Amino acid sequence: MRQPRQTTGTSLSPRSSRRNLLFGTAAAGALLATGCTSNENNNAEGDKQAADVADDKPGKEVTIGFAGPQADHGWLNAINQQGKSRAEEYEDVTLVSTEGSNDTAQQIGQIDTLINKKVDVLVILPADGKALTGAGLKAMRSGIPVVNLDRVFNSPQAYRCWIGGDxxxxxxxxxxxxxxxxxxxxxxxxxxxxxxxxxxxxxxxxxxxxxxxxxxxxxxxxxxxxxxxxxxxxxxxxxxxxxxxxxxxxxxxxxxxxxxxxxxxxxxxxxxxxxxxxxxxxxxxxxxxxxxxxxxxxxxxxPPTMAASAIDLARALGQGKGVSGLAELEIPASITLFSAVVTKKNVEDYLPLGFT
Missing domain, CATH: 3.40.50.2300 (Response regulator)
Known part of the structure; x- marks a missing residue:
């Protein structure tokens, strides 16, 4: 597949487990959209709705700006790598990523640069959610939808969708x-x-x-x-x-x-x-x-796989679509991931998602 034009990072865990964990399958989305009625007109509308979801097939070109953290911790490094490697899997996604910073002023400047480049969507994991709220608001008011990753902004007006851990x-x-x-x-x-x-x-x-x-x-x-x-x-x-x-x-x-x-x-x-x-x-x-x-x-x-899912959400936003497995036409406003307990009994299932 085509590599994003401005990105770095290496490939991580399999994409199927990430997408199924968060969104389910396209077939499930079609079932949700059409399975509750036998009315022909409603079925036709349901088919249209089920088809209007982001999937793996190339669609409208989307440029995603990614402002992640400084990779000074195993989990934070995994966040950056998950986001970048996920973008590489899409032919229609170009990722423009910053170097990553834990300094508030520096990260605000990096986000300003992405706004000035007129990216289609922004994915932001703020070093400090409260301090970076203004940057999210600026992007949203500039017409650039924001996927707020994990550390939440103080105002829901600063993002279109939040995804993070519990x-x-x-x-x-x-x-x-x-x-x-x-x-x-x-x-x-x-x-x-x-x-x-x-x-x-x-x-x-x-x-x-x-x-x-x-x-x-x-x-x-x-x-x-x-x-x-x-x-x-x-x-x-x-x-x-x-x-x-x-x-x-x-x-x-x-x-x-x-x-x-x-x-x-x-x-x-x-x-x-x-x-x-x-x-x-x-x-x-x-x-x-x-x-x-x-x-x-x-x-x-x-799970740092939230960054991969954030790219999925950003792509769907850029293409004006919903996500597989949900009947709604739009992506959700908030997604909280589950904190599974990994033990000897189930560790083989989760080991591919472990970060280094």
Whole structure:
């Protein structure tokens, strides 16, 4: 297939799993659109509606501007690669991507450049959703629809569609998994290795985790440390947890990158009396779960495939179409991805989606 004229990056996981996960199949869309009536006129309208969806066949040329993050973390790097490799799969998509930045002023300037280039659609993962809201508003008011990726802008007027992960659900599913594993353990103790407390996503993950544990009266969270999504901070904060608690039954770590450091601290301390649940879904974590030779027994997904799906949505917007699997003529205003729990039982299904 033709490569986008201005893009970099390498191909990642298979496209079929991404599209089916988010949108279903074109046949399902046709069924939704036409299966509820036998009226001929309605069927004809349904057939027209079902056909007016974005699919893999080349259509109207669309130039997508992609303003992603600085790739200083495994998950963020995967976001950039997923978006770029997805665009390469479409003959009718040209991707114009920025270098990526965690600096607000620099990212605003990059988005201004994309607006001035008059791209058809913008995909933006803001370094700071609140601070970048004005950039989204400017694009929308310039007539360029915005797909807001993950970190949400403060105003719904700043984007046409938001797609991202479920931070609360991530904590909830981690807590329920741990609760079920410990439901028969008397006076069970758990600890939490969180992300940066200045980020709303960290607070949402902790809230979901705490809410899940309320369903298990025998399980009590006895300690919490906030790390920085880095290997070094994970090791330092995990060491503090291990020193503070001589025994506990489970650990939830918000991020698989900082989990590398956490596992180092655990190994150095010679501790293995507890189970560990990770977060985000790195390939390393999944391989460890598959081998079943460490305390790490599960990880809760925060899938970077959302960037690939954002390209799908942007292409559909640029072509004025809906998406396969939905009866509506327009793409949704908001899509929240599910935070699946990956264990030894299902890890082979999810391993191709793991990020490095």
């Amino acid at each position: 931070n609360y659900g991530m904590g909830l599913n981690a807590g329920n998994f741990i609760g079920e594993r410990l439901k028969d353990t008397k006076n069970a103790k758990v600890v939490e290795l969180a992300g940066p407390d200045n980020l709303p996503l960290t607070r949402e993950r902790t809230q979901g985790f705490d809410d899940a544990l309320k369903n298990y009266p025998n399980v009590k969270k006895v300690a919490r440390q906030a790390a920085e999504f880095t290997v070094e901070s994970g090791q330092q904060k995990m060491s503090a947890l291990l020193q503070a608690e001589s025994r506990f039954d489970a650990l939830w770590n918000h991020d698989d990158d900082q989990g590398v450091g956490a596992e180092r601290a655990i190994k150095q301390a010679g501790r293995d009396e507890f189970l560990m649940v990770g977060g985000a879904g790195s390939k390393r974590a999944m391989q460890s779960i598959q081998a079943d030779d460490t305390v790490l027994k599960a990880t809760v997904l925060y």
